[in-house]
Amino acid sequence: MNWTLEVVAMPVADLDRAKKFYAEKMGFVVDHDTRVDGGPGIIQLTPPGSGCSIVLGLGMVEMEPGSLQGLQLVVPDIRAAREELAGRGVEISEVQVAGPEGFRSSTEDDALDNVGFAFFSDPDGNRWALQQISSRA
Template sequence: MDVELEVVVLPVSDVDRAKQFYEGLGWREDADIVGGADFRIVQLTPPGSSCSISFGTGVTTMAPGSLQGLLLVTKDIEATRAEYVERGAPVSEVFHGPAGRFHPEDPSVRLPGPDPEGRSYQSHAVFSDPDGNGWVLQQITTRLPGR
């Protein structure tokens, strides 16, 4: 049976600020539903993605900013980084790491610039939303077998 990841819930402290940030990145608003003083849910989707994010009031008990390592995939990391920076996101410089012991959230193993061989899955940049939820941009031009 096939199943698809549809929505990831983000913990935020200010719904309007989060909505403005993600819309500023060019993400599409799918819904903004108010169900009384204690409930509001906003859903947005990155361009080209089949998975959305949602956040709001009365939506999650997670602490704002506690979600880390959310992965956004792009075919051109430098162009995506430039667009997000232009749109106001605090995106790091593009970096890569040594194969076999690299994790994009570990600054101690980051090497500057994109992967010199242009390999998929090797070039990254990171940023956080206004609450500190952490995102990783990853360049993939050729998927691993089975994907």
């Protein structure tokens, strides 16, 4: 039996601000934006090429906006992905390399598969990581 993770609920304070960040700055596809009469609505967005979406909705989860930590996007080229996001206005860290002593700044000579990372937060403070994986075993 296959088990697939397909939706992660994001705790946000402002749906329109979060939608703008994820759609315009991150480039996520807006799958649907359903505004319910008398309520704020639900917005589902999917990163390009991903089988998992995020869902934004006020009061959908019992977490405070900004409390979700450790979400991870995998990309085949961390430097190109970081440059693209920075060009769209995302405040993102420099590329870092994970090793036995923790993280260190990347150099041009570093092999980054599986160990190359960059970090950013959405407007509410939910923390994300990018990781480079160009192929899987």
